[in-house]
Amino acid sequence: MRLKLVSLLIILSGLSACSTTEKPTKTSENLSSANSSAQIQATDARSMYQLALNRQGADKIQLLYSARDAAITEQRWPLLEQICTDLEQTPSVDQIQNKLYIAFAQKQQGKNSLALEMLATLNHQLTQAEHFAWHQYLTASVYASQNLPKEAMTYFLRASETASKNNLTIPQLNKDLWQNLQQLSSYALERFNRGSVVQQGWVNLALYHQVYLGAPVELDQAINNWQRRYPGHPAIAVLPKKSAELIAAEPLNIERLVVLLPQSGANERLGDSLKAGVLAALDSTSIAETIFIDEMLSSAELSEKLLKINPDFIIGPLLKASIDKLVTSKALQDYPVLHLNTFDGERQSPQHYFFALNPEHEVQQALEHFLTAGYQKPMLLAPNSSSGQRLVDFFNRQWQRYSETTPEVGLYNDKKDMPTTIVNLLEVDKSKERIATVKSLFKQEVESETRSRRDIDVIYILGDAIETRLIKPYLDVNVSTFADRIPLYASSKSHSKQIDSTDKGDLDGLYFTELPWMLSGQIKDHALRQQYNSLWPEQADISQRLFAMAYDSVAMLSNITQLSILPGKRFNGLTGQLSITSDGQINRQLNWAQYKNRQIQAVQLATSAPLPLFMQSATHRSYSE
Incomplete structure (x- = not known):
């Protein structure tokens, strides 16, 4: 202060x-x-x-x-x-x-x-x-x-x-x-x-620091060249201290790595998927020794093991309960750690980072695309559960920062409830009532067709793969043929490699966000994907996603200090483009894809940081002047 x-x-x-x-x-x-x-x-x-x-x-x-x-x-x-x-x-x-x-x-x-x-x-x-x-x-x-x-x-x-x-x-x-x-x-x-x-x-000075971050010799030479090119530049005032900090941010030298993951109990299978991802990534590193420890051990047992091992870095634990347990005991306080989940409390150390496959990242990305595309009135369809309500609340809070309109929200309890929820939101029921009234006035047959409301211009589905395949046909038949087709979007929960292998269903036209790892041809290392498929051809979707997260956790370690220093720096991983916020949270930018002709195609959708309301009014005034 x-x-x-x-x-x-x-x-x-x-x-x-x-x-x-x-x-x-x-x-x-x-x-x-x-x-x-x-x-x-x-x-x-x-x-x-x-x-x-x-x-x-x-x-x-x-x-x-x-x-x-x-x-x-x-x-x-x-x-x-x-x-x-x-x-x-x-x-x-x-x-x-x-x-x-x-x-x-x-x-x-x-x-x-x-x-x-x-x-x-x-x-x-x-x-x-x-x-x-x-x-x-x-x-x-x-x-x-x-x-x-x-x-x-x-x-x-x-x-x-x-x-x-x-x-x-x-x-x-x-x-x-x-x-x-x-x-x-x-x-x-x-x-x-x-x-x-x-x-x-x-x-140019900022670009040099991004390009040569972690390479002190090259960075020093680039800065010297910059000073000769821009003598007397005001940026010289930020060079001495900041350059020393950045030059010191060399890639981490990790000889001994500890990985905390569930190796017993109900989540042991999740731990196996993480372990496979870690082992796959280790082939491309110089880490000499990796020790796997069961995160289900007590805090005292974990503290004792870590004291004996004295690791250079720790990845994990996965479960929120384990993170809470170890934060309370301060067992990880003195080690650099990449937790594999979020944490709601206070960060214990600037060397602690938090990596989770957070669905809020996808919701934010979709929202930014909607605003960039000029959509005014979105409709959200989500399960009436704690997770569904959480994502709807997150979308609403963020949307109100940028728009004066209020999204329409439909929460369904089960598959039987879906048709009623959709019909009510699109006001098809009111159209049917009007048709019935008109027909009652005439004895002869009256040709009619229901109409849906016209103000909804985009629909975002937050259900899982099965729910999405049930919702999509209801939307197709309840949107008026007189209206333009409403674009449909979904999160990665809507996509399942297991279900898609036998039935892509009637999902034609649906856009969704997804990990590059889960999309064919979207990663550079095609051999890794082929090897994975040959070893585990029937792996569940959650196992594949955890494999990718564990792989990225190891692969990004050499860059983690630089990523934390430069928020604009990105790491291209199997789980998306990764960056680190000032509070140690790892953000993900996912890929876009679309179901088209019963195939999944990669698409590029325009997305930019939206203008908050306070900026929109100021921009309008400046133009009008």
Whole structure:
């Protein structure tokens, strides 16, 4: 907290320095005496502000300035906004600078839409370089605070270009810009690699760090070449400390690996699948010794074994109960660990990572595609279970960040309940009632056809493979022939290699996300897939998925430090494109596929980070202006 406060004071002291209107000065001994008396009476921001309300002229303005500085020190953002709003009523105050303060206070309170509105009002008034640089920096900060690095990047770069060209100092700008750059993938960085020398310098430096991360000699040479190419570049300010950190992030040297997995009890078969994946991946590593331990042992027994082995790294355990057990006992606290599941508690060590085949990753990916494709009203179909409700709730929470519409949700209890759920959601039942009413008015035969509602423009199925094969025909017959065909999507739960081998059912047109390992021809190592099929031709889907997860767990170990340092870095694995978040969670980007002519085909579907609502309104205003 202390470091955070110091950073804020540095930032805002720089903003104060860009003012072009001088603060009121003391012009008499009486005014000086009055101010001294005021300072004695008021020692905090609120007291100074209340005192200022009873003053007039220069005395009032001086007290408001003092109250503003104190509010920043005390991190009282609502009060800072209120003080600056009062200052806005004073003609002698630098109004543009004051609005920048207001936008900053709003950002600190999470009022992102209001902050962007305030900044948008200044778009045509930024005639001074200082104001423009700070305006761009604050706009970038709003987007960065919402984990939108691509949107923030343009503004960060403009701020850097302006500051460099006009010899301005904006504390934290270089640090924040560099941190934002590292959130981007190499593909995204390449798209920014154009424009001014300042912009290209930043982007090329970030690309060098991604390409040569873990190779200290090559990285050092690349940085030397960069410095010769971009002398005097503002990014030099981030080089010394950051380069040392990145050069130190060499690939892990693991001689002794311990794998914790269930080797007894009800989940022993899951442990066997994991063990097979680990052994397959070890062939491509230099790990000298691998020891498998049953995670079902007590905490004391596991601690004793680990103390004797002294492993360089641990993979596992798989079960959440085992993770909770070992976290409570702190048995793994002093070792680098890649857990094979999520953990809801506090991370014990920055060397602890969490890798799970989390269905929320797929839901997020589908949602982002829906928004990119312009769908407005999705319909979700999910089993009425705890897992089904969890995924529906997750989708709804995320959707509300980006859209004002509310998704339609259908929860079915069993296969008998599916037709009723679908008919009610599509309002086919109401159409049938209208048809019956019309027919009752005429004696002769009336030709009719039911109509479904027209506002639903995409359907997302969150059921398993059997449920999806039952739902799809109901949807086909209940969507009106007068309406365009509604695109159908599903998660990897809808896909089963076992069922597909004998019956793909009537799934034509259905899109779904899936692990590359589960799709023919989607991995580079075709020999591995062929070998697996020859050894275990009848393996259950869950066993195949766990094999892939275990394989990736070993294969990515040499990159795990670099992945954790650079959020934009990706590892192409059997389970998808993997990246690591700041809290050690491993995210997955899966492949898209589609059932077509009773075959499964790989497809490329456009997906990009959606614009939150607060950004959409600001973007609309900027265009309308």
